[in-house]
Amino acid sequence: MPGFGASAGVTESSKSAFHLWQGFSIAAVIIGGLTVVLMLYAVLRYRRKGDAIPPQHQYHLPLEVFYTVVPILVVFGLFAATLVVENKATANPKTNVVVNVNAFQWGWQFLYPGTNALVYGQTTASPVMEIPVNTNVHINLTSTDVIHGFYVRAFNFSRYALPGVVNQFTIRAQSTGMFFGQCTQLCGLYHSLMFFRVKVVSASEYAAWLATFNNPTGIANAAAALKTTNAELASGVASKTSYTKFGR
Amino acid sequence: MTDVLDPPVHLEHHDDGHEEHHGPTGILNWLTSTDHKVIGLSYTVTSVIMLVIGGLFAEIVRGQLASPNGNLVSLAQYNELFTMHGSVMIYLFAGPFAFGALANIIVPIQIGAPDMAFPRLNALSYWLYLGGSITMLSGFFTAGGAANFGWVGYAPLSNSLNSPGSGADLWIGGLLLTGFSAIFTGVNLAATIFYLRAPGMTMFRMPIFTWNMLVTAILILLAFPVLTAGLIMLYCDRHFGTHIYSVAGGGVPVLWQHIFWFWGHPEVYILALPFFGMVTEVIAVFSRKPVFGYKGMIFATLTIAALSLGVWAHHMFTTGVVLLPFFSIMSLLIAVPTGIKMFNWIGTMWRGQVWFSTSMLMALGFLFTFLIGGLTGIYLASPPLDFFTHDTYFVIAHFHSVVMALVFGAMAGLYYWGPKITGYLLNERIGKIQFWFLFIGTQVFTFPLYILGLQGMPRRMAVYPNDPQWKTLNDISTLGAVLIGVSTIFFVINVVVSWKKYPAGDNPWDAQTLEWFTTSPPPHHNFYRLPQIRSERPTWDHNHPDHLSLHHGEHDGVHQTEGSPQ
Numbered sequence: 001m002p003g004f005g006a007s008a009g010v011t012e013s014s015k016s017a018f019h020l021w022q023g024f025s026i027a028a029v030i031i032g033g034l035t036v037v038l039m040l041y042a043v044l045r046y047r048r049k050g051d052a053i054p055p056q057h058q059y060h061l062p063l064e065v066f067y068t069v070v071p072i073l074v075v076f077g078l079f080a081a082t083l084v085v086e087n088k089a090t091a092n093p094k095t096n097v098v099v100n101v102n103a104f105q106w107g108w109q110f111l112y113p114g115t116n117a118l119v120y121g122q123t124t125a126s127p128v129m130e131i132p133v134n135t136n137v138h139i140n141l142t143s144t145d146v147i148h149g150f151y152v153r154a155f156n157f158s159r160y161a162l163p164g165v166v167n168q169f170t171i172r173a174q175s176t177g178m179f180f181g182q183c184t185q186l187c188g189l190y191h192s193l194m195f196f197r198v199k200v201v202s203a204s205e206y207a208a209w210l211a212t213f214n215n216p217t218g219i220a221n222a223a224a225a226l227k228t229t230n231a232e233l234a235s236g237v238a239s240k241t242s243y244t245k246f247g248r
Numbered sequence: 249m250t251d252v253l254d255p256p257v258h259l260e261h262h263d264d265g266h267e268e269h270h271g272p273t274g275i276l277n278w279l280t281s282t283d284h285k286v287i288g289l290s291y292t293v294t295s296v297i298m299l300v301i302g303g304l305f306a307e308i309v310r311g312q313l314a315s316p317n318g319n320l321v322s323l324a325q326y327n328e329l330f331t332m333h334g335s336v337m338i339y340l341f342a343g344p345f346a347f348g349a350l351a352n353i354i355v356p357i358q359i360g361a362p363d364m365a366f367p368r369l370n371a372l373s374y375w376l377y378l379g380g381s382i383t384m385l386s387g388f389f390t391a392g393g394a395a396n397f398g399w400v401g402y403a404p405l406s407n408s409l410n411s412p413g414s415g416a417d418l419w420i421g422g423l424l425l426t427g428f429s430a431i432f433t434g435v436n437l438a439a440t441i442f443y444l445r446a447p448g449m450t451m452f453r454m455p456i457f458t459w460n461m462l463v464t465a466i467l468i469l470l471a472f473p474v475l476t477a478g479l480i481m482l483y484c485d486r487h488f489g490t491h492i493y494s495v496a497g498g499g500v501p502v503l504w505q506h507i508f509w510f511w512g513h514p515e516v517y518i519l520a521l522p523f524f525g526m527v528t529e530v531i532a533v534f535s536r537k538p539v540f541g542y543k544g545m546i547f548a549t550l551t552i553a554a555l556s557l558g559v560w561a562h563h564m565f566t567t568g569v570v571l572l573p574f575f576s577i578m579s580l581l582i583a584v585p586t587g588i589k590m591f592n593w594i595g596t597m598w599r600g601q602v603w604f605s606t607s608m609l610m611a612l613g614f615l616f617t618f619l620i621g622g623l624t625g626i627y628l629a630s631p632p633l634d635f636f637t638h639d640t641y642f643v644i645a646h647f648h649s650v651v652m653a654l655v656f657g658a659m660a661g662l663y664y665w666g667p668k669i670t671g672y673l674l675n676e677r678i679g680k681i682q683f684w685f686l687f688i689g690t691q692v693f694t695f696p697l698y699i700l701g702l703q704g705m706p707r708r709m710a711v712y713p714n715d716p717q718w719k720t721l722n723d724i725s726t727l728g729a730v731l732i733g734v735s736t737i738f739f740v741i742n743v744v745v746s747w748k749k750y751p752a753g754d755n756p757w758d759a760q761t762l763e764w765f766t767t768s769p770p771p772h773h774n775f776y777r778l779p780q781i782r783s784e785r786p787t788w789d790h791n792h793p794d795h796l797s798l799h800h801g802e803h804d805g806v807h808q809t810e811g812s813p814q
Contacts, residue, residue, distance in 0.1 A: 005702040006636075017632045024633065028623045035590060035619055042597040043612060046535070047604065054600050058538040058797040067591045068544075071584045079577050082630040086572055089632045146405040147501065149566065149639050153704030156636040160567045162502060163404060164495035167568040180713075184639035184706040186398045188410060189323050192709035 006156070010179065010200070012172045013089040014156035020085045027074060089157065092170050095136035099129060102229055103141070103148035103161035103183065106190040111229065116213035116222040126195040132206035133176050141167040144229075149184030152198055158184055173200040282367035283772065287374045288353030289669060292662075294378055295345035299655075301385070302336035303736060305329050310729040313722045316714040326710035327396035328415070332385070334399030335419065338519070339426050340381045342654055346522030347433050347468070348377060350661050351461045353669055355437060357763035358458045360446025360781070362773035365439035369432050376429035384422025387415030395419035398708060400512070401482070403493035403504035408486040417486065420479050427476045430518075434468030437461055446762070448781030452546075455761040455784055456539055459546050460525030463553045464518050470557065471514035478507035502569055509560035517556045520650070521549060523657030524589060527611040530660045531593050533759045534608035535600030538797040541592040542784060548585035548592075555582045565634045572631045579629035586622055590615070605757070606679030610660035613687045614653045621649030624698065642701025645694045652690045652732075659686070659739070667752030671768045675750070678742040685735035693728025696721040760785035 004025035008018040046054075100111040107122035110129045121127030131137045141150050143161035151158035154177075159167050183194035201209065213222065271277060281287060309329050312318040321329060356364055364370045387394030392413020397406045401419070404410060441454070441462045454462075482504065484490040491497020493504045532539045539545060555578055561570035562579040593615060602608065624646040627633045637643060659682075667673045700721045705712060712718055755764040765787045766775050779790040783797060 005699050017636060020632055024627050032619060032623045038594050039615060042594050043602055046597060046600050046602050048601045053795045054536055056538055056795050056797045058540060058542060059799045064541050064544050068588055071587045075580045075583055079580055082576055083573060085632040146410055147402055158566050158635055158638055162567060165569060182706055186708045192711050
């Protein structure tokens, strides 16, 4: 089946979003094609041929009811499909791998709670968030200044990093590799350079990577980062936790 | 059927062409006039100038994107340019052109009123609009430059810490002024339509354009005060130390988005409904038929307006703090009344005599471009699909298909009603050249952007990763933008070439509604006499008494002879 410009991506929910995309596209092509054909037929077949006045028909109730009811049915079909995929995309199954992602002007900080791992980088330094393959990875996303957008094309997913709100979602990458990510929400001067990458590796490689932080410098860095982040997030965050309930 | 042939009602007893109004003339007339036609013409000229200014910003933006590391403008200037491009087009062109320019001139004449209900308030609306426009644009002349946080001004980027310049304050001030202008025009339109209709002009005999303007006016009254309140709170956050949108003081940044889009999504229909109305009239007239499903069309408009008040958070699916299914189904449902309109437009042309005037071509350009914009909008109503297209060029492409459709509608309206307003026709040959540049340009401009968005290019990027495919797609899109620019030049040439050259006469299109019954341009209080109003197209009934509208199953009566002399 053609992709209609989109691609399947590498996560479980990116694939279901892609299939939903294909379904919507087929509906759009059929409905749009039909409309264009009707439009062209009307325009060409009934183009002006003289000064005769055509019959002045104004109403055709059965026809009008038909093209009211059919779109309603189509819309509810699309909505049902949407609900199925949406529930997958926003589900948060239990997992042990957690990454706290803090966005700031103009870079990203990836903290791995319970470990000493910490990645930090600005603009074109393009920091790398490393995650294990075939594992549910829980992301706690927030911002320490303005609104940013966490977007990885290969995941077919984006979510705002909002100051004062911790947005939570789960990704499950199904193939390894390096994937490009970028801030999508205008955040000031260097918005167009606010890059990051996601590196999906095997479970053993992931464990080895985490272990590289277990040295005095790594431990000190992680402790300092945690302290700063907590201080930054403390400004009004606690009272806003209920705010995340709709997005889960 | 003979009752329709009753002699027209004479309102005043003097000869046509003798204007009894003796006001000031020239510039003093323009400055002091409360005549809705003069004010409407001021609106028309001002808003078309805004269209050109906004278009120039767009051309610079596209020029910058012609290469990945473009250095036509700096990062900071780029942010100002796209912010002001969006702001000028949405706040200063599309809305004011629709309800300030065309509705102001046409609605009173369509319903047989002598003027708007509150002529002085109408003048105030225009001066607020002009003042607001100058205020907003003057940001470019301040030290910090114009507003640079996007036309949506999301908090906390728009607070005094992140956007300290006075350009941001001028943006807020300009928007407040044009907002009040819109509110006053909304009051004026609603009052005029409710209270100043001519005898016989019942609600269900009002032309679709007037109906759409009534619904637009009501939406303005519901939506704009919310924006005004939001802007004042933003200003307080910036200057008076409040923390309404900032986390630090216990405020909620997302509140701005709720307020902005609670105005912003009805605003989409405040912009679109007038243009729906324009093309409805144009398609009916140039098919020589009544509007197909007239009443269905009105109910579709009312349904769109009602639904539009409950869909604002579909702009906020990726915030993670809104109830997804509710806003998804409400947004999807808007496709239904919009589809009804689309099929009604096709039904209007069906078995008609479709006359390819420039105005009609523009209306057909609207149909096609709006169809593309409408269909791609359905994707965005589905949260999982919005998650990966939000803030990418897919969204840019979607709403540019929609707003470019509105530009087609505006042009259809100008070519159709221009002769009524000025008394002179525009050149059809140049008009058709303009149409083809605009039509091809629009599609060449938008299609690459859809693909670009799906390939992951975010919006509002002054520079982008050096991917050859992204560059090619951007270049094609820039070419389309240039073609659109060329079409605008043809429009300006047309106005110059046709200046007072082709007298229009009262009714050059054999049109159907009341405004075509009076002279072009209409006299000071619009009418010397009115026809009997027995349907929504009194001028047609008067000119073609043997060709009245038919219901399904009815046939033309014994009076009708095909091709009978008019």
